[in-house]
Amino acid sequence: MKTVKIVFFALLLVTSFVNAQTTVTGKVMNRKNKPVANALIYLDTINSNVVTNKAGEFSLIVPEKVKIIQVYSKKHGWLRSVYSKETKMDFMYLDSAPVTDKSLTPPNGLKPEKDKSTVSYRTIYDMMRGRIAGVVVQQDNTIIIRGVNSIKNNSEPLFVVDGNVVSSIDYIVPNEVQSITVLKDAEASIYGARGASGVIVIKLKK
DSSP: OHHHHHHHHHHHHHHHHHHTEEEEEEEEEOTTSOBOTTOEEEETTEEEEEEOOTTSEEEEEEETTOOEEEEEETTTEEEEEEOOSOSBOOEEOSOOSOOOHHHHSOSSEEOGGGOGGGGGOSSHHHHHTTTSTTEEEOTTOOEEETTOOSTTTTSOOEEEETTEEESOOTTOOGGGEEEEEEEOGGGGGGGGGGGTTOEEEEEEOO
16 A cells, blocks of 8 residues: 555656646748757756757757747847747747847847847847847747846836937837937936836947
8 A cells, every 4th residue: 555655656756747847849030931950948048959850840848937938040140039938939030140148138138220130120129039138038928137126127218319208119110210218227227116127228329
């Protein structure tokens, strides 16, 4: 009877472990809808050692606590997306120019005036996605600033455009942007409670 209990307990542990993981499949494509082969898949910041095949396809097991899935291609650079327990995730590069580590993770924002690929972005969300350190732009264009010390850190940040607080940045055309700066915690405190989830300050070209 004791042996039966031990076996049953072991089965429960295995079942629990399996249920805590999800198998995710997907494709990585370029802007011409062609497959991107040999792209590395990262779970948060950890290399999963999974690479896309010739068809741009990948399949991997994602542990329960993973929050972000990233893709890295030597030719195209980085893409990232918040992971919300999906079983299928596709990625598409919107420009063909290589993205260097320096342009991917600027210290606290983005200055696109010297970026020749800016004209290829259709929306400001495309321009920001995966290119500003600590800023996650989800597939539905919801923006989250990571590392904000607030109970509201799952809420969207405050948007300030040319000194004015706005409710949306949908109207902004990428090639009109001079700079984007991200503020959080102490830096965002000048905006009071409104800046509890961080602040994205956008300066437009005159």
